[in-house]
Amino acid sequence: MIQLTSSSDAAGDRLPPDADVVIIGGGVMGAAIAFHLAEAGVAKVVLVERDHPGSGSSGKPIGGVRAQFSDPVNIGLGLRSLEAWRSFARRPGADVGLRNVGYLFLLADDEQVALFERSVVDQNALGVPSRILTPRQAQDLCPYIDPRGIRAAAYSSTDGWALPPAAVQGYVRGARGHGAVVLGDCLVTAIDVAGGVVRAVRTSRGDISTRTVVCCAGAWSGAIGRMAGVHLPVVPLRRQIAFTGPLRPAPPRIPFTLDVGSTMYFHNDAADGLVVGLSDSRQSEGFGREFTHEWLEPFRRAARPRAPALADVPVAGGWAGLYEMTPDHNALIGEAEGVSRFLYATGFSGHGFLQAPAVGEIVRDLCLGRTPVLDITPLSAARFSAAGAGLRPETHII
Template sequence: MKHARVLPAVADVVVIGGGIMGVSAAYHLAAAGQQVVLLEKGALGQGSTCRAAGGVRGFFSDEVNIRIGLRSLEVFERFGDLFGTEIDLHQSGYLFLVDNVADLELFERNVAAHNAAGGESRMVSAAEAKRLSPLIDTTGILAAAWSPRDGHCTPESVVQGYAKAARTAGAVLLTNCAATGIETDGRRIVGVATAAGTIRTDQVVCAAGAWSGQVGTWVGVDLPVVPLRRQIATTAPIPGLAPETPFTIDFSTSLYFHTEGEGLLLGCPEGVDSWGFDTGRDPAWLAVLAEAVERRVPALAEVGLVSGWAGLYEMTPDHNAVIGRSRTVPGFVYACGFSGHGFLMGPAVGEVVRDLCLDREPVIDVGSLDVERFAGAAPHPELNIV
């Protein structure tokens, strides 16, 4: 269905992508007085955001990710008051289970970095991990990293909250309206093309998630973002499930789970990575999930699965986002490649994008996330990922 509204002829900024990054950026730019048009080829959030597990955390290995996560977490905590939309935030904590010495040393460093940046986390014993997350089998567990302020919420509600606020601030959000190209005069951006016509603008924000690599090619900017399918399942109600069960991750297998209604939401990688845009569910993954569950959460082996879906991680070579302003194409700003932790960073990254577009010092220094890092020294990978 084509969008019925008339395409604006001109904008200060055109945002490409209507997921968490796009709507957050559109809100912050509009609130700063910019004339903003957001283009989304489908429905808001339908790309990766609303297929996410909904985790929110400030617990990472890299300082910039910690600072982005913590600043975003502050917004999630106040989202209802700020935007008049409840997001079903459960701050039941994040619990990373560690079963080898190398990972134990990694998480001890992660805890130190997190606390140094203002977070609150600590290492706990296997027995304490079992008390926090009663369903787990602690066989082989050496310790766990516990970050009690973290948790999960509903991605769809966050997207709608930002979208409502963006429109109230004057942004035009066009769904079912895909960008088809970026027009330049040979050096500078002059417009964004759509099937309905061209919007004149000299600034574009690429917030297209797993599709960002294609958007970059329109202006000759190499954004090394590739899609990776990840699958999720939800269980039937579990009698006696502890309501404050944390977002629990078996780090060596990347199996994770958190409460979802009266049951659990579960996820883990596929047996063989599926690169590309296919979001069909692969039944073979269920065997991989069952093996990981049997190893770490055998109490779930007899619990039925009732639903599931697949979404896309937008992967970069070092599992860190690319956020910055192009040095070769004036007016091209990008925020993509979040490698599975984009949803939780949306609030702060929207502020950063606003600052980059307005050519002012960003609220968080994201210089280390500039895409140019891949042309220089070896990138510093984010290690605390699922």
């Protein structure tokens, strides 16, 4: 049983000898879970991070937030998280630079249009104000678009983007304010399990006794799972974005715009430039995080028929990070089979930042034995076992 307390004393920076919950991974997911657990009154919450909080993919400058998905589970996670992002300045208390500029998906053929029409019906039923637009309406929202190259577009005005580093910092401050301990430079080296029960977490800064572990180590989650004898099918995949720097004239305020067929996307940055990106299908699995330029060629090729003015846009710099990919591109959330109290929230395949607030609540409830606000049974890692194949959620469109 996890002990609850009303303590809100500031946390120290030493690894305590024991904890009610040890969270492994200090990105936005781990920080959100730490905040929600500490806020709920869990007495001893410890978050450990191998580098420093937000040093991984959560350190990227801008992250999309949306509820436009094609299955109820991901729609629900996105919708509940959007509500939390809107109220983040009040709780936990930070400006995450939320811009509700909308998300605009460009649809080039009848098959894509049909898929998104069905998704819009499901989204509307759950409260997402998405709709299908004509090519001319899409161009009105985003003047960069050549309407001759698309059949339609899907749009929701409540989607947009925010600043992941500010979110991590806000969650960490909130967690510490409720008594959690957050430690950087703390590499997990082993997890002791005996009789199917977690006993301790061993780290480069010492050992900590605990009966509950939450793995949210992103691309490194597979290795953390193996330490406890848990299979988490997560692989790392490099993804890159580029910045134009300030443009003259300054870009108009546009939605987060994404071409479904090519995955080419672009949106405003926090100043007077644009951020551009593309999921390069040629990228192989691995932990490399160096920024390179070879992916810009397929980006420019994809931009020519969709947003011709961006085909030759200058690039002033860029950033590379790791997606934590699962076989079906859906997250892993739940408790391990065969190892009591080893929980996980990982494998978000590019959607971790936008879903972090809702997942923080869900993992808090799983830790406390409560029924989560959303049924995340389809996201159990057990779906990749022969017995659990029927649990699999629909693979979302994008």
